[in-house]
Amino acid sequence: MNMLTKFFYYRPFADLTLCHFLKKRLTLPNLLLEEYFDNFDTHPVTLHQLPKGAWSTPLADVIMLLKIAVCSQAKKLMEVGSFRGYTALYLAQHVSPDAKIVTVDRYPEHGEAYRNTQYAHRIERRVGETSPEIFQQDSPGSYDFIFLDADHSYEAVKHDTELLLPLISPNGFLVWHDYANWGYFDGKNGVPEYLKELSERLPIAHVIGSDLAVYSPAWSREQKHLYEKAIVQKLHHTQIDAWTTASLRG
Numbered sequence: 001m002n003m004l005t006k007f008f009y010y011r012p013f014a015d016l017t018l019c020h021f022l023k024k025r026l027t028l029p030n031l032l033l034e035e036y037f038d039n040f041d042t043h044p045v046t047l048h049q050l051p052k053g054a055w056s057t058p059l060a061d062v063i064m065l066l067k068i069a070v071c072s073q074a075k076k077l078m079e080v081g082s083f084r085g086y087t088a089l090y091l092a093q094h095v096s097p098d099a100k101i102v103t104v105d106r107y108p109e110h111g112e113a114y115r116n117t118q119y120a121h122r123i124e125r126r127v128g129e130t131s132p133e134i135f136q137q138d139s140p141g142s143y144d145f146i147f148l149d150a151d152h153s154y155e156a157v158k159h160d161t162e163l164l165l166p167l168i169s170p171n172g173f174l175v176w177h178d179y180a181n182w183g184y185f186d187g188k189n190g191v192p193e194y195l196k197e198l199s200e201r202l203p204i205a206h207v208i209g210s211d212l213a214v215y216s217p218a219w220s221r222e223q224k225h226l227y228e229k230a231i232v233q234k235l236h237h238t239q240i241d242a243w244t245t246a247s248l249r250g
């Protein structure tokens with residue numbers, strides 16, 4: 001870590017303040033999920049327990065994730081960087097009872113939210129670093145849904161994405177967390193920079209209303225028209241009439 005990165009690393013407020021000036025950081029096209037999935041609005045999301053802990057995924061992002069998993073009828077799912085396990089628990093509660101979920105985290109005790117619950121037998125908990133070894137039992141193209149939410153530095157996101165891309169099924173979804181404008185100066189969040197690069201060769205979009213970015217291999221092929229139909233221009237709140245707009249609060 002160089003001196004400047006170190007300075008910002010211990011001063012997150014300074015990083016956030018300066019990031020405010022990086023207007024061109026988030027350049028991915030914006031995807032409206034309700035335009036993409038026919039049944040998006042009809043699937044309920046029910047949360048009993050709220051997520052605990054500062055690292056848990058914020059609720060708006062959880063809802064989008066659950067809707068993607070449910071609307072796409074995902075049967076094999078993985079969460080990389082699972083923390084206390086609330087998102088994995090919610091996934092297990094929403095996808096079909098025969099769906100399987102794999103969680104990966106370096107912290108040995110991860111998954112408190114679902115351990116010793118009726119959902120635990122559907123969740124395979126793997127402890128360790130993201131590495132070729134931890135995914136070696138996974139066949140190429142075998143996951144319908146992967147949520148990557150581990151280390152967000154540029155190098156780590158690149159490393160993890162390269163391991164996970166081959167595992168996505170032809171109609172599956174890879175979802176990244178923290179496609180958001182923070183962590184540029186302290187090096188904690190390189191998700192926007194890495195995805196900008198990757199989007200030069202793959203169709204990747206920001207999910208409007210969240211800090212998620214998403215990719216499906218089908219968007220280069222048979223679902224290309226659906227993807228294109230769901231890409232919309234994101235307007236700043238000062239450009240729209242709050243009473244009449246159909247767009248989500250961004």
Ligand SMILES: C[S@@+](CC[C@H](N)C(=O)[O-])C[C@H]1O[C@@H](n2cnc3c(N)ncnc32)[C@H](O)[C@@H]1O
Pocket residue numbers: 051055056057079080081082083084085086087088104105106107110128129130149150151
């Ligand atoms: C932001 S939290 C994940 C939050 C979780 N997805 C949720 O929805 O509650 C990031 C997690 O990634 C784990 N992690 C970070 N880098 C990792 C790595 N290289 N290998 C495995 N786990 C990692 C951390 O231990 C931490 O629990």
